[in-house]
Amino acid sequence: MERVLRVLEYEKMKKQLLEHVSSSLGRQKVEQLFPSVDLGEVQAWQHETAEGAKVLRLKGQAPLGGITDVAANVKRAKIGGALAASELMAIASTIYGGRRLKKFIVTMVEEEEIELPSLFEYASQIESLTDVEREIKQCIDDNGHVLDSASHELRTIRQQVRSYEASVRSKLESLTRSSSTQKMLSDAIVTIRNDRFVIPVKQEYRSSFGGIVHDQSGSGATLFIEPQAIVTLNNQLREAKSREKQEIERILAKLSNEVAEVADALLHNLTVLAVLDFVFAKARYAHQIKGTEPMLNEDGYMHLKRARHPLIEADEVVPIDVQLGGEFRSLIITGPNTGGKTVTLKTVGLLTLMAQSGLHVPVEEESELAVFKQVFADIGDEQSIEQSLSTFSSHMTNIVDILGKVDFQSLVLFDELGAGTDPTEGAALAISILDDVYNRGACIVATTHYSELKGYAYNREGAMNASVEFNVETLRPTYRLLIGVPGRSNAFAISRRLGLDERVIDRAKEQIDQETNQIENMISSLETSQKSAESEREEAESIRLEAEKLREDLIKQLDQLELEKERILKKAEEKAEKAVKEAKEEAEFIIGELREMQKEGLSVKEHQIIDAKKHLEEAAPKLTAKQKKIKKDAAKAKQNIQAGDEVKVLSFGQKGFVVEKINDEQFQVQMGIMKMKVKKDDLQLLDRPKPVETKPLAMIRGGQSHVKAELDLRGQRYEDAMLKVEKYIDDALLAGYHQVSIIHGKGSGALRKGVKQLLKKHPHVKAERDGGMNEGGLGNTVVELK
Template sequence: MERVLRVLEFEKMKKQLSGHVSSSLGRQKVTELKPSTDKEEVQRWQQETSEGAKVLRLKGQAPLGGITDVAPHAKRAKIGGALAAHELMEVASTIYGGRRLKKFIVTMVEEEEITLPLLYVLSEEIEPLTDVEREIKQCIDDNGHVMDSASPELRTIRAQVRSYESSVRSKLESITRSSSSQKMLSDAIVTIRNDRFVIPVKQEYRSSFGGIVHDQSASGATLFIEPQAIVVLNNQLSEAKVKEKREIERILTELSAQVAEIADELLHNLTTLAVLDFIFAKARYAKQIKASEPKLNEDGFLFLKKARHPLLADDEVVPIDVELGGTYRSLIITGPNTGGKTVTLKTVGLLTLMAQSGLHVPVEEESEMAVFKQVFADIGDEQSIEQSLSTFSSHMTNIVDILDKVDFQSLVLFDELGAGTDPTEGAALAISILDDVYNRGACVVATTHYSELKGYAYNREGAMNASVEFNVETLRPTYRLLIGVPGRSNAFAISRRLGLNERVIEKAKEQIDSETNQIELMIESLETSQKSAESDWEEANALRKEAEKLRADLETQLQALEEEKERIFKEAEEKAEKAVQEAKDEAELIIGELREMQKQGLSVKEHQIIDAKKHLEQAAPKLTSKQKKIKKEAAKAKQNIQNGDEVKVLSFGQKGFIAEKISEDEFHVQMGIMKMKVKRDDLQLLDRPKQVESKPLAMVRGNDHHVKSELDLRGQRFEDAMLMVEKYIDDALLAGYHQVSIIHGKGSGALRKGVKQLLKKHPHVKNERDGGMNEGGLGNTVVELK
């Protein structure tokens, strides 16, 4: 396995990854990284990377600062060792960093409701250990200096030290400032030798000061003397510093003992923090190489969409599409040297190792990768001078070892299979080796420049040719991988471009047998056809996207119209209600006045009151004819609507069928190829299919049988599609439909033509027509059933 990791440049990839760690903890995890063969483990690793990438996408970064590998400190404290001040500060900083990271993740999950199940579980493993952190930070500052506040004794001792230092300096500075002494000094300064304060005295004035000589200059002309007058003070200062040192040692020993008590929890925190640092490093690396999470399987199936080699610069790499393990398990890549065959091989191999290591891979979404139990690779010149092996012997030794171990759960990569020996024998060996690996069920990708292998995939089930495209005009490879097309030698075309005499080229062509010429012509034709097919596909894909966008726009517009219609109706309703209420209020007011007049003895007859009330009721706002029509249709729409009913969508003016009842007030309505959610008030019942009566001794499926009002044939083979149409018409008749849609798409027109011919001959088809503008056009056929 080590050899495979080396030749596929897995270690170089790890070096790139290590550039994204935040601590030595994460770096150690990168160093230990190896692919796994357990799919569940790989899936969990991939999910961890995805969650890390999610955090980076939402927050930009994760707080990993201040975390250090303090495992040696914790272990030494655990066995009774005393830690230095800076080591204790590293412990406190790591405890704080872990607590801060835990709070960061927990806040995202619990307060912001972001789903991070794996990161959340990991963060919960981190113990806060706040007490020890607080004790350390109360005694030691950020620079690793034990503060006076660490203990009352230390504060007292340091006050004494400062007092003694001040006295010593004061006496020495008075000596250096004295005019009588200055001529005896080499320099008027106070300095330190052997932790004692001294002054620099000229050699000839040694006896003038007395005291102790602690040092002398290189020339011997200057002596560094501790004058007799400050010896006692320096002794007191030294004693105070010894006390200070002992008190600091006591404080550090006490703090180390506290670290020893939580050593196990601290070591557990470090293990968790190492994993979290590693996860975020993987996420940052994925962002750098524009990688995504692949789907995983154990079926040996690979589908790489726009795959890129992570070690190549963005402006150099050409994305490739590779599929393996589905309809074919052997991919044979042929073509000229320096064309990119080996890069393709290494891309497949390295991306497989990366995926099985829990790393996202530089591919587009929807790519899929297999979890192989073993990955084998024979790439590059592994010639050994010490063993005196030729290139062929070296390769063959490796291949022998591969064939001893390969099985159906293996991925095998062969570079220039059979090279280094006689071409005829090498090609024969290559074919035999490929057959043997295929028969064992393994997936294999092999590169070769042998012309004999160009026809290999045409004669073997489960094998596919491929080549790396070469531009004859520029005489340079394009590095595009062409699946299904073997590589051409291009020797004649290149020679012609370089100016070789046409007569020489024609003579050379005569030396090649007709079969080889036919193969080259066939390959050229395949290349042309593939390019044409790719161009057509891109055009069709562009049209499909445009159609999807148009459909989305139409649905948005429909929704907007529906909302506007509801708003207008509601507004009109409110206005009408308001007008009616105002009329009623006015009526009551007038009637009240009339009754008041009647009470006062004025002549007001009861019939006059009744006439006034009737007159005011007639003054209520009237609905227009259009409003009456809509109201009538709305009332009609409130009838009991069922699945399969033919209805009219009032706001859109289109007919359709009830495809599904969502609730009492909402339905899915199928209008041609478009399905919409419509409210009951916007529907008008037009027709209901007749129930099919059950016959004795026969099972007949009625309206309750779930049959859609459309049949989608796109992507089906012609023969299968015809069978589906016949069965569907029978099911539609039994379901009670009298009109259905058959969606066949436009394409080449063969499927549409076949559907039309079948419908014309079918005894239960009353009529068929192409779909209208809102029904899919020529891509849809609307069928009326008898």
């Protein structure tokens, strides 16, 4: 495995990752990084990286400052060792850094309600240890100096030290300022030698001062003398400093003992902080390489979308699309040297190892990778000079080792398989090796320049050709990978481009048999078709994205309209309820009047009853013209709607045709180029086409339900497209459609022009127009049928 990691440049990738760690704790995790073969573990690692990326995306960064690897110091304290002030300060700083990081993550989860299950689990394990941190910081400052306030004894001793120093300096400075002694001094200063205060005295005045000589200048002309007058004071100062040192050692020993009491908790904190530093390093690296979290499986299937090699500069790397393990498990890449075959091989291998290490990989969203138990690679010329092995022998030694270990859970990468020996034998051997590895169930990506292997994928089930593209005009590779197309020789084209005489090229062509020429022509045709298909796919993808955006906008508008509709209906209901209430009150009042008249023995005349009825009618709530229309539309909407009916979608105010009935309450409606599911209550029946009675024709076209309200011509040849348009219009007429859409795309405009000309001459076409802004624009023609 070590060789595979080396040839796939896994260690170089780790060096890039190391640039993003915040402490030596994270550095150790990166240095220990190794791909896992357990799917569950890999998925857990990937989720951790995704959570780290989420934090960076939302917050910009995570607070990892102040955290250092103090494990050795903690372990020494645990066994009774005394720590230095700087070591204790590093421990306090790490405790604080851990507590701050814990608060940061817990706040995001509990207060901001951001889902970070893995990071929250780690952060919850960090112990605060505020008591130890406080004790250390009360005794030691940020520079690692023990404070006077560390103990009462230390404060007293330091006061004595400062007092003795002041007395010594005062006496010595009085000597240096005295006019009688200044001439005896080399310089009027007070200095220190052997931790004692002294003055510089000229050699000839040595006897004038007495005391102790501690040093002399290089020339011997100056002696550094501690005068007899301050020897006693210097001794007292020396004793005070000794007591200060003992008190500091006692304080540090006490603090070290407190660290020892929480050593296990501290060490566990360090373990958790190492993981968190590593997670955020992976997240920052993912941001640098524009990596995404891949989907993972154990089935040997991979689908890389616009994959990029992380070690190649972003402005130079060419994205590639790679599929393997689905319909085919062997991918044979052919093409010219320096065309990018080996880079493709290394990209597949390195991205697999990165994913299995829990790293996001530089691919587009929804890419998928497999977790393999073993990854094998035979890449590059690694012949052993010591063993006197040739290139071919070196490769075969490695391949023999691979064949002894490979199984159905393996990914095998072969670079220039069979190279370095006789081409015929090498090609035959390569085919045999590929068959053997395939039969063991492994997934294979192999590169080769043997022409015999170009036909390999056509004769083997589960194998697929691929090639790296070469631009003959610029004489340079494009590094693009073409799946399904074998590489072809460009020797003649390159030679012609470089000016080789055409006669020489023609004679060379005569040396190649007809079958080889046919294969080259076939490959050339495949390349052209592949490029055309890719161009059409990109256009289709663009249209799809535009349609999705339009659909999202329409859904938003529909939601807003529904809300507005509910608001209006609620308001109308409230108004109606109020009107009914008023009507009831009015009715009760009128009835009350009639009863009063009866009580009084008065007879109720006919005209009085008529007046009362009139009052009741006037009190009843009146429907406005708009309410009457809504009521009428709702009544129409409850009619029996069927497939093929022309309807109006009330919420959009747009006309369309019912494509099919989904259930009693929901229909699929075609409005221009857009299909939508619409509720029955939102539909108004406008017209119903007369049923076609000619049963033989209906049988020929296979029933109305098979005729859609649109015809998609994109990617069709011109002649085929024209025939399809004519047939489609006949089928649409038989299906009873009054309006259909013909989608021809924008492209070069030839297909659109041909469709327009045909429609103008067709006897059953009433009118035609370009699609509107929401109907595909110039890429769609809307046709009204007679």
